[in-house]
Amino acid sequence: MAEENVYANVAALSTEQNEGLKDLRVPQKRSKVTVERVALVVLSVLLLAALPALVGVSVRRSCEDESGPMEKTTTAPVVQTCLNRTKLCGVNWIQEGFRCYYLSTTRTHVSWSTGRATCRDMGGDLVKIDSREEQAFLFQTLSVEDEWFWIGLTDSKAEGDWTWTDGSSLNQNLTFWTKERDDWNGSNDKYPEGEDCVLILPVKGKTVEKCWADLYCGLRYRFVCEKEATCNTTA
Incomplete structure (x- = not known):
């Protein structure tokens, strides 16, 4: 138990x-x-x-x-504008819209190439005529001078292939020839290169529709420069 x-x-x-x-x-x-x-x-x-x-x-x-x-x-690039500002051309330049024109003085008669070099030294080039309005403006402005002026048109690279100094081709619907281009070599072949550079002839007997002529580029005449107007930085 x-x-x-x-x-x-x-x-x-x-x-x-x-x-x-x-x-x-x-x-x-x-x-x-x-x-x-x-x-x-x-x-x-x-x-x-x-x-x-x-x-x-x-x-x-x-x-x-x-x-x-x-x-x-x-970000898209900012494009400079002249809103509320004045476009300027500079001393001795004539302003028309946003373009500036320079007429060589009565004492300056040079070849086409020398005239172009002078324009480029001033920031422009021999004038390129883009419209009938521009043609009319130049004819009226230059007619006071009663002289011939080189413009920026030439066929020196290829005969009959007219181009402006910026490389663009001449618009055949915007021409103001006073005579047929014949590439004349001058008396006794004085100008073997022919007539390859263009002048505007705002003189008596010519009209705004017929005042262009091609001549030997080495002849001495006055010239017209063109450039864009620049913005005035002082508001």
């Missing part, structure tokens, strides 16, 4: 110890669950923070797929 009581007590003690161990393990399980929840919450926050960037990348890729790679935005 005493042995049975001892066994019973040992069994009871063993059972109590096991129950105690179970009680000790319960808090550990709760602690493990709490850590997992915290980790899950932190991961969720990180994903939410990264979501806008992921959406931006997705949209960018979608746009590139539809319209090709996105180009960098570039």
Whole structure:
């Protein structure tokens, strides 16, 4: 009987110890669950923070797929204007609109090439006539002088191929010849190169529609320069 009581007590003690161990393990399980929840919450926050960037990348890729790679935005070059400012030409130049004209003096009679060089030294070139209005303006302005003036038209590179000093071809619908071009070589072949340079003849007996003539480029006459007007920087 005493042995049975001892066994019973040992069994009871063993059972109590096991129950105690179970009680000790319960808090550990709760602690493990709490850590997992915290980790899950932190991961969720990180994903939410990264979501806008992921959406931006997705949209960018979608746009590139539809319209090709996105180009960098570039700023258009600023074009200088003279808004609310005065266009200037300079001393001894005549202004007409946004163009400036220079008439060589009565003492300056030079060859076509020398006249052109002088114009270029002053920032322009021999005049190029672009319209009937410009032709009329020059004819009226120069008629006061009653002299012949070189303009920027020549066929020195190829006979009959008339070009302006800027390299553009003569508009055949905008010509003002006073006579047929014959490339005359002069008496006794005095001008072997022929007549390759053009003058405007605003003199008596000529009209605005018929006042161009081609002559030997080495002859000495006055000339007309042209350039663009520049902005006055002083408002």
